[in-house]
Amino acid sequence: MLERDEVVRLYGPWRRRTPLQAKQLLAGYPGPWWVAGGWAIEAFTARPRPHADLDMAIPRTDVALLVDYLAGRLDVWAADHGALRPLSAPASSAPTVPATCTNLWLRAGGDSPWEYDVLLSDVDDQGRTYRPAPGVSLPLEQALWTRDGVTYLAPQIQLLHKAHATRAKDDDDLQACLPLLTPSARDWLRASLDVVHPDHRWSRHLT
Structure with a gap:
């Protein structure tokens, strides 16, 4: 994985965006x-x-829907292992x-900075997301929560993503979240770590 400075050097700068700006951008998105x-x-x-x-996410199956919605405002590029490819609209031809x-x-x-990084989430027919290993998933309604009209990924799932390659800032995020996690969220994270990252050093904080 490239460091942030190297990404900017190779692909160009990023404009700082906030969740409120994402909410305004996607007002009316279906x-x-x-x-x-x-x-x-x-x-x-x-x-x-x-x-x-700012990282946003959508179900992988909704790529064409997003491309069509943003047509004329923002270009959408598929980022695939360092290769960038523009996607076209309307949705029928995306x-x-x-x-x-x-x-x-x-x-x-x-000639413009990048504005948003949209993660593609695998959501199955039963509405379950984050499936890096058998038995590790959550129904979408439990994987998300809302504050001030913005929907966010649940902290236990975000921490499981971060556990893949922990950095100092990830340790800080864990410590900030720990006192606020519900018992069920803490149990899910501990059980999921045991499956995806056995013997992870974070597990001892979750007992």
């Missing part, structure tokens, strides 16, 4: 979307933290993205 990453942690803990960009593509990058044009 599909589900939510804020993930550090902004989701900050909303849950009410503790300010640094942000490099290309599908390969399974290896996990992000969409949004910007107004080629």
